[in-house]
Amino acid sequence: MREGKQGLPAGGASNRIGEINLLPRDAFVAAFGGIFEHSPWVAEAAWERRPWQSRSDLHATMSAVVREAGAERQIDLIRAHPDLVGRAALAGTLTRSSTAEQIAAGLDPGRLSAQEIRRFADANAAYQERFGFPFVVCARENTRDAILAGFSRRLRNTAEDEVATALAEIEKIAWYRLVDLIPDET
Numbered sequence: 001m002r003e004g005k006q007g008l009p010a011g012g013a014s015n016r017i018g019e020i021n022l023l024p025r026d027a028f029v030a031a032f033g034g035i036f037e038h039s040p041w042v043a044e045a046a047w048e049r050r051p052w053q054s055r056s057d058l059h060a061t062m063s064a065v066v067r068e069a070g071a072e073r074q075i076d077l078i079r080a081h082p083d084l085v086g087r088a089a090l091a092g093t094l095t096r097s098s099t100a101e102q103i104a105a106g107l108d109p110g111r112l113s114a115q116e117i118r119r120f121a122d123a124n125a126a127y128q129e130r131f132g133f134p135f136v137v138c139a140r141e142n143t144r145d146a147i148l149a150g151f152s153r154r155l156r157n158t159a160e161d162e163v164a165t166a167l168a169e170i171e172k173i174a175w176y177r178l179v180d181l182i183p184d185e186t
Contacts, residue, residue: 016182017058021051034097035062035177036170038080041073042066055182063171071163078133078166084147085109085120086134097177105139105147116144123151130155131162138172 023031028047033040045065052058066077082088082098085107094102102108109117127135135154137147154162 016184017052017054020058020182031181032058032062032178034095035174035181036066036077036080037082037095037098037173039077042077055178058182059171059175059178062174066167066170074163074167075133077170078136078163081134081136081170083120083124083128083134084137084139085112085117086124090117097180101139101173101176105142106144107139107147119148123148127151127155131159133166136166136169136173138169138176140176141172 020028020031025044025047029040029043032043032046036042042062042065046058046062049061049065052061066074069077082094084102088094089099089102089107090109092099107120112120124135135151137150139147142150154165157165
């Protein structure tokens with residue numbers, strides 16, 4: 001099996017998912033363990049549910065693993081996400097995916113003013129205080145201003161609603177990350 005990007009099988013869309021289905025567990029987790037932020041347990045559990053018919057099927061399987069996880073594991077998954085324009089972003093220690101996603105939404109700390117960084121710090125702190133986990137949003141589908149407005153709007157949610165919202169946003173983030181790894185499948 002030829003290897004392409006990030007140790008994934010090389011090949012066209014017609015055979016890519018079939019080759020991914022054949023990956024040994026360790027190789028699959030190495031390639032897909034970062035789809036859900038710092039949570040390789042999702043890929044580990046999804047591997048047990050092979051085969052998948054498509055990239056969409058793989059995403060649905062991984063999302064089902066998350067939905068079927070207990071509440072404590074789901075909260076841990078939410079907590080694995082970094083604050084937007086938070087300490088990790090300012091220190092340059094975000095994952096490659098998170099860095100690219102935040103930059104795409106206009107959240108590059110090197111391009112934000114001190115006042116904008118402070119607005120995000122204040123919003124992150126208020127959100128963390130209210131819910132006990134970070135504000136999660138699919139940055140690729142939002143702009144800086146939309147994200148700031150989202151903080152205000154979502155701070156009015158119940159904790160239960162906000163967990164559901166955060167998990168739905170995580171599924172979107174995971175989808176885009178899968179597209180990055182398997183870009184040529186329709």
